[in-house]
Amino acid sequence: MTKFEYAPAPESRSVVDIAPSYGLFIDGEFTEAADGKVFKTVSPASEEVLSEVAQAGAEDVDRAVKAARKAFEKWSALPGAERAKYLFRIARIIQERSRELAVLETLDNGKPIRETRDADLPLVAAHFFYYAGWADKLDHAGYGANPRPLGVAGQVIPWNFPLLMLAWKIAPALATGNTVVLKPAETTPLSALFFADICRQAGLPKGVVNILPGYGDAGAALVEHPDVNKVAFTGSTAVGKAIARQVAGTSKKVTLELGGKGANIVFDDAPIDQAVEGIVTGIFFNQGQVCCAGSRLLVQESIQDELLDALKRRLSTLRLGDPLDKNTDIGAINSAEQLARIKALAETGEAEGAERWSPACELPSSGFWFAPTLFTNVTQAHTIARDEIFGPVLSVLTFRTPDEAVAKANNSQYGLSAGIWTEKGSRILAVANKLRAGVVWANTFNKFDPTSPFGGYKESGFGREGGRHGLEAYLDV
């Protein structure tokens, strides 16, 4: 039988208008960096330069923190219902501009348009909508009467979900009455700068939100700034530990959302087809560049062959390529540095004796790409079973008993996410009770909702984002 090829189905770039250069967003104005430094942001799918962006330094951090401090007095004194209405406005404008922002995010980040359009942007709008409603209901949130904000929040976010991580940081901070200085990642500054424009459209008072594109030095300066009351960071465990050391001895409140090595546990009674879909979602969503990715597959020995056959068959149908194509499943890796890290870890996996497999998969000639990859014969001692790869690489381990599954799942420095696949409800709950992880998905994976708290155990960080619980990080309680 002849196979029908997919015709290209590219989403139009014309909905987004990227300026040749962008400034820092401080006190409601776009401005150059004090030392005039700029950096280029590229599309990881083509290496095309998208724009030139001002690069914040320590002096700019100080200016932004001062603006946020100045804005704090009035912003925190506003009635909650008025703060709520600003956030509702932002939520609505994001909904209105969601196609533009989805295309922008796909261009700057490299992830498929299907994901930015159907996951990132709806979640971003929903997050602002949800926390908007909390702004005038803080008395009901379980933190006592009239809980107070902390002050100026310094927020540093990663490149894997640029706008969603911004929403997770900014929405609860503003709802509770804080003002913010946010540093987006150096490889994905654009959606945060577009968000600055949304703040303008919403009429948000100057200085309440300040956006500082830049590198790690700007992030460190922000964390270190003496007039910052709250530090929120999402990123690698190594940087998270450095931040924890930096703030030691201060009164700064800290939340850290760091790395993970999520175990996805498949029992012998699991519905295989659904489990395969969940495994694919768990590790190949956003090219595996997800802190809560299900990067360790723990499969019960008796169904290992059947499951791996089905999984390999499914992986052979994944489409890698142009992220703007609506049929694309796997987009580009975010940067050359990240690609090099993934390649090195995959080579370590081979060198340590694990068996490597990838489907036949043609990689585009320009841009940063890595084929979906599966490692079998992996033991708990292997580097690829212990270290976060942050790429489309799945390590398969086996177990015989539920006890063994739990022991192996918990045998990690991390504790962010886990998955359980079984038809038996009591087994789900018994296993979930024993897992040392902040989010446990049963018969599903990588589900997110603004009402549902997210965050890690152990070295995956502390604090929760989302839900009623997410308010605590920004309240003086």
Added chain:
Amino acid sequence: MSESSRLSVLKTYKLYVGGKFPRSESGRVYEVQDHKGKWLANAPLSSRKDARDAVVAARKAFGGWSGATAYNRGQVLYRVAEMLEGRKSQFVHEVAHAEGLSKSRAAEVVEAAVDRWVWYAGWTDKIGQVVGGANPVAGPFFNLSTPEPTGVVAIVAPRESSFLGLVSVVAPVIATGNTAVVVASETAPLPALSLGEVLATSDLPGGVVNVLSGKAAEIAAPLAAHQDVNAIDLTGADASLARELEIAAADNLKRVLRPRGADGEDFTADPGTHRLTAFLETKTVWHPTGSLGASGSSY
């Protein structure tokens, strides 16, 4: 032609039932006057049959509305606020006439009503986290309580506060997924009937809110006795009517929200959550967690 010499087009006020705008099946109307006794409009004088039709519409809408996600309900309630903001001048006009208020005082009342929709829009996806939760039972069980809407709620809307009071009693009922049959203020029903026009253009499914005008005693009695109504809000009933309705409501053990105090309620005050929780059921689910063993749990 100058504007003042132009003869204006008057509105025929109609009921809002099942997403449509019918006249009363009885064909009756009654005269609505402003506070100085000047004629404003003829409002439908609803019958017992109109009340029963409204219950049917509310019941029909309940499955879809209660089954919608809390996020979706929040979006719809916020849309009501958006639509109302755009028609503010109409409501300022109607409220000023209905309640004998100055333009500026009426504007404050309408703005407070818009903000009240926003307040309850934000509650749809939070009330479950505030009043529900995991219960730490002393045994190997997962035990979770979640609130659910009680069903069809009959509302006797406040008599004096024809608009802010009305919004304050309707929004919390539908925020949690109930559907409502509203008996508008008898003497000042026009803002309520106009609110139906806003609701009809706010993505609110037909039948979620049904608005009846007429004599409270005549319409509320069959609603209080109706076997397919799950709860009744007596805020707008005077003491003797409230008692009579509460007795009728006992027949199928309706949840009853009594009027607060003899002087009525101050609707400009912090609304709190009591109107949200008044029409919620609590469902608690138990599930064994079993234990890990060679073959998993025995359940």
